[in-house]
Amino acid sequence: MASVPVSLTTGTYQYNFVAGGTTAWVAGTYTVSANFNATIVKTTFTYSTAQAVIGSGASASVLITANTPVAPGATVNLGVLSTGGSGTVSGFVVAPDGTSSALPAAKAVTGAAGAYSVSWAVSATAPTGGYLVYAKVANTTSGLSVWGLGSYTVAPAAAQQATLTTVATGVTGIQTGVTAIQTGVTSANGALTSLTSAVNNLNTAAQQINGLSAAIANNQTYVLLLQHSQQSL
Numbered sequence: 001m002a003s004v005p006v007s008l009t010t011g012t013y014q015y016n017f018v019a020g021g022t023t024a025w026v027a028g029t030y031t032v033s034a035n036f037n038a039t040i041v042k043t044t045f046t047y048s049t050a051q052a053v054i055g056s057g058a059s060a061s062v063l064i065t066a067n068t069p070v071a072p073g074a075t076v077n078l079g080v081l082s083t084g085g086s087g088t089v090s091g092f093v094v095a096p097d098g099t100s101s102a103l104p105a106a107k108a109v110t111g112a113a114g115a116y117s118v119s120w121a122v123s124a125t126a127p128t129g130g131y132l133v134y135a136k137v138a139n140t141t142s143g144l145s146v147w148g149l150g151s152y153t154v155a156p157a158a159a160q161q162a163t164l165t166t167v168a169t170g171v172t173g174i175q176t177g178v179t180a181i182q183t184g185v186t187s188a189n190g191a192l193t194s195l196t197s198a199v200n201n202l203n204t205a206a207q208q209i210n211g212l213s214a215a216i217a218n219n220q221t222y223v224l225l226l227q228h229s230q231q232s233l
Contacts, residue, residue: 060084
């Protein structure tokens, strides 16, 4: 884990991470140690790779996704999908500063059993950073009550605009490069056309020279014959 800053007013600090996701994570009890000015404190948590199982072999999972990043004052659109079917959705959202708030009411997606949408407006003064979303779908028919974990990021609009500007600049650079290539190809085609024309002109001149050479040769032959005839007379 990385170092995290300590609040100068409260003396608290927070570090968020998501358990699992790699083969390095195995089921068991994990110890987390924090070191501040040579003072070490520890706590533990239990990690399990098994799905929630209730009843006679029934199992399910909850998938959560959200639009990200969002700017303060914008709207978060959250999607929740339970493989255990429809039920009651509840949960909470954890902000970067560690505070939590209840998950707003979910709306069932028409025609999709176990699918829900949740939307809410982000406060204009919301802290920037990563937010964790914990959602539970409780199905009273099957008896399944399964939690899922998702996340989204709140970033200033200026930062998002800077990213868009960077992308736009990159696209412009690519377009400029393509235009330069097209110009080069056009110039090369023009040079090739000029070269072809010059070669054709040379061929024409060569033919004219050959014709002139033949005419000169015929005239020389006629003069020789005329001289020979005069000498014979």
